[in-house]
Amino acid sequence: VTLSASSPPIAFADIDSAMLALRAQGLRMTMARRLILRALFAAAGDPLAVEAIVRAAGEQDGALDAASVYRNLEAFEHAGIVRHVHLGHGPGLYALVGEGEREYLYCERCGRARAASPEEFDEVREIVAERFGYTARFTHFPIVGLCADCAPR
Amino acid sequence: VTLSASSPPIAFADIDSAMLALRAQGLRMTMARRLILRALFAAAGDPLAVEAIVRAAGEQDGALDAASVYRNLEAFEHAGIVRHVHLGHGPGLYALVGEGEREYLYCERCGRARAASPEEFDEVREIVAERFGYTARFTHFPIVGLCADCAPR
DNA sequence: TTTTGTGCAAATTGTTTGCAACACG
DNA sequence: CGTGTTGCAAACAATTTGCACAAAA
Numbered sequence: 218v219t220l221s222a223s224s225p226p227i228a229f230a231d232i233d234s235a236m237l238a239l240r241a242q243g244l245r246m247t248m249a250r251r252l253i254l255r256a257l258f259a260a261a262g263d264p265l266a267v268e269a270i271v272r273a274a275g276e277q278d279g280a281l282d283a284a285s286v287y288r289n290l291e292a293f294e295h296a297g298i299v300r301h302v303h304l305g306h307g308p309g310l311y312a313l314v315g316e317g318e319r320e321y322l323y324c325e326r327c328g329r330a331r332a333a334s335p336e337e338f339d340e341v342r343e344i345v346a347e348r349f350g351y352t353a354r355f356t357h358f359p360i361v362g363l364c365a366d367c368a369p370r
Numbered sequence: 371v372t373l374s375a376s377s378p379p380i381a382f383a384d385i386d387s388a389m390l391a392l393r394a395q396g397l398r399m400t401m402a403r404r405l406i407l408r409a410l411f412a413a414a415g416d417p418l419a420v421e422a423i424v425r426a427a428g429e430q431d432g433a434l435d436a437a438s439v440y441r442n443l444e445a446f447e448h449a450g451i452v453r454h455v456h457l458g459h460g461p462g463l464y465a466l467v468g469e470g471e472r473e474y475l476y477c478e479r480c481g482r483a484r485a486a487s488p489e490e491f492d493e494v495r496e497i498v499a500e501r502f503g504y505t506a507r508f509t510h511f512p513i514v515g516l517c518a519d520c521a522p523r
Numbered sequence: 524t525t526t527t528g529t530g531c532a533a534a535t536t537g538t539t540t541g542c543a544a545c546a547c548g
Numbered sequence: 549c550g551t552g553t554t555g556c557a558a559a560c561a562a563t564t565t566g567c568a569c570a571a572a573a
Contacts, residue, residue: 245547245552267537282555287538289553303459305511308537322504323511331502340501344494345513349484351475353515358458358476360498360513362506398527398572420562435530440563442528461562 227262227313228298235298235313242296249285257299257313264302264310303358304330321359326367330359380415380466381451388451388466395449402438410452410466417455417463456511457483474512479520483512 229235232254236246244250252274256265259273267286274281290311293299301311304323312319319332338355345353363369382388385407389399397403405427409418412426420439427434443464446452454464457476465472472485491508498506516522 243552247547247553249554280555283537284539284556285554306456322498322502324504325507325510331504333502337501341494341497344497345475345515348490348493349475349486349513350518351477351484351513351515352521353513354478355514357478358511358514360502360504360506361508361511362498362504365503368505396527400528400572402529433530436562437531437564438529 227258227315229313232258238298239293239296244292244296249281250289252281253286253289253293254313257311260312262312262315262319264304264312266308266310268308270311300356302356304328305361318356320355322355322364323359323361324364324367325361326363329364331364380411380468382466385411391451392446392449397445397449402434403442405434406439406442406446407466410464413465415465415468415472417457417465419461419463421461423464453509455509457481458514471509473508475508475517476512476514477517477520478514479516482517484517 229238232251235254235258236250239250240246253270256270256273265273267283267290270286271281271283290299290301294301294311298314299311300314300318301309302321303309304321305325305328318335320335320338322331322333324330335356338353341360342353345351382391385404388407388411389403392403393399406423409423409426418426420436420443423439424434424436443452443454447454447464451467452464453467453471454462455474456462457474458478458481471488473488473491475484475486477483488509491506494513495506498504
């Protein structure tokens with residue numbers, strides 16, 4: 218993804234402390250998991266496609282299968298250390314959870330995404346709640362539209 | 371889809387007048403197109419998956435291939451008589467354009483969608499523009515969250 | 524009769540599942 | 549050693565593409 222705006226600090230200091238958190242949930246410490254975490258850490262909070270994770274691991278180390286990546290990301294998500302977002306079409310994108318959630322805006326024209334902290338969306342959320350009775354969340358699916366650069370005028 | 375709220379009147383009186391509009395764009399009048407339009411008309415503005423269109427046509431008439439449906443829906447969309455929306459995961463959903471656009475809210479928990487007229491979203495759009503400089507559109511991708519029934523409390 | 528459009532098959536993309544071998548604890 | 553995990557292959561779902569044949573205009 219092309220993600221503008223700052224990525225938040227990741228909630229774990231390093232791969233080993235993330236692995237510790239996983240082990241606390243009964244998950245074993247394997248090479249595949251270390252490779253996935255390494256790729257996610259390297260992305261510094263920016264969400265990655267599975268393909269990118271596989272590729273990143275393959276560059277330095279042996280093969281890492283996409284199936285394993287999907288299975289592990291699901292487990293990581295269940296364990297609460299990863300989340301994923303869908304930006305427009307294209308594959309799901311995964312990131313380590315940071316201190317506090319991130320919510321997204323996505324530009325349909327240029328395909329660029331912007332992340333921001335939930336507080337910045339609170340006003341929007343409030344209006345949506347008032348108007349429609351929905352509790353809007355832009356963590357899993359973003360607000361879609363045109364960014365300032367792509368908007369007409 | 372499970373779509374609550376009223377569907378707007380479709381911008382064409384019947385299949386033949388829709389076909390006329392297509393012919394004006396240089397598109398030929400074929401059986402496959404008639405079948406697709408019939409299914410869309412029967413849905414009264416509620417968006418349908420390609421699979422549903424194929425199934426609807428197959429019930430009464432000969433086979434209608436998904437590839438043809440995709441190709442035609444794309445052509446119809448280009449001609450301005452159809453639009454499509456992505457509600458959560460799952461396939462794209464197509465509907466005839468009505469008098470005025472529709473924008474959507476989608477509940478991540480129960481999977482139900484709600485459609486409303488763009489004016490009802492104007493306040494939300496305004497806040498998003500103010501806050502983020504984005505021109506939000508919920509016609510192609512909805513506002514995602516939890517509906518009143520599914521929200522905690 | 525010349526295009527445009529069709530059905531069918533096959534390719535693509537993103538993701539899931541079955542399974543035997545493997546390796547963590 | 550026993551079960552959680554892996555890679556690989558195959559299945560799947562949604563969508564796209566290639567192509568010879570059918571059918572609008």
